[in-house]
Amino acid sequence: MPELPEVETTRRGIAPHITGRRIVDVRVREPRLRWPVPPDLSATLAACAVLGVRRRGKYLLLDFEGGTLIAHLGMSGSFRICEPNLPPRRHDHVDLVFEGGICLRYHDPRRFGCLLWTAEPPAQHPLLAELGPEPLEGGFDGAHLHRLAAGRNTAVKSFIMDSHVVVGVGNIYANEALFLAGIHPGRAAGKIGLARYRNLAGRISEVLAASIEQGGTTLRDFVNESGAPGYFKQVLRVYDRGGEPCLACGVPIRCIRLGQRATYYCPGCQH
DNA sequence: CAACGGACCTGCCTGC
DNA sequence: TGCAGGCAGGTCCGTT
Secondary structure (H helix, E strand, O other), X not given: OOOHHHHHHHHHHHHHHHOOOEEEEEEEOOOEOOOEOOXXXXXXXXXXXXXXXXXXXXXXXXXXXXEEEEEEOOOOOEEEEEOOOOOOOOOEEEEEEEOOOEEEEEEOOOOOOEEEEEOOOHHHOHHHHOOOOOOOOOOOOHHHHHHXXXXXXXXXXXXXXXXXXXXXXXXXXXXXXXXXXOOOOOOEHHHOOHHHHHHHHHHHHHHHHHHHHOOOOOOOOOOOOOOOOOOHXXXXXXXXXXXXXXXXXXXXXXXXXXXXXXXXXXXXXXO
16 A cells, blocks of 8 residues: 555654553554564553654654654555544454544554564664665665666666665655656666656656645545545546556556556556 | 566455 | 455565
8 A cells, every 4th residue: 555655655744643642551462463563562652652653664653752663664554643432344454542532553564564662773774774765855866876786787767666766665656666666677777878868857856746735645545644536547647557548648557567557557548 | 867566464354 | 155366565585
């Protein structure tokens, strides 16, 4: 489900509800996420206040007094703000209950996500330490992509989805950005020139920013902190449009598999 | 190093 | 109607 725009939408949605509030209860109904929820999380968080909510790539960072809760939504995770006594639905695995009757509820059917605690600065955590630059901040541009692509034979789509190269570019937005840049997704990363990488970097930033504006993309089940869907799907140019005409040239969109992922492109526009 | 496949899970859709 | 199979927005890890 969530790519960077969905995670940012979630961050913006939950931050005003929980920032500055203290934990009054932690309920772990199902600790078996990608990695186990720390068994002592409840004790660790007891009476701690949230200082703020940040995002690094697709990780949400809930800064508490004394450490940071690192959260990832995996493929199917979501956070919602609800009443603490609202009966949990299936797959509502964890509640963080705050003073004032605010409950942050973690829901994740596939359990590919995680909730981890670190007392160190989270940037040093092994999951975050090797991540590439943020696509919506300085340090990400065509020169960066061109430099890292040198000598690499992998498909450019797999290359831009590598979190060591740039964070937050998942399958939907990789397809969309390559379409907007006119680059064939299977082209070898090391055989693309600087000018085209400058264009691609711009399109990646642009498509992610535009999706955040729309509240993220809802394909099947993404909802924000209030349970409302995102609206960016209405703007997707190639993703999930196999066989339909290209909006630019009318040629049918093609669907292939690249690196085990569904890959959509326009054979007329992308080379 | 780079590249690839498998692994982790449930839910939903398709086709027989 | 039931059931098997395939697919899904992520990404880590082990093997070539």
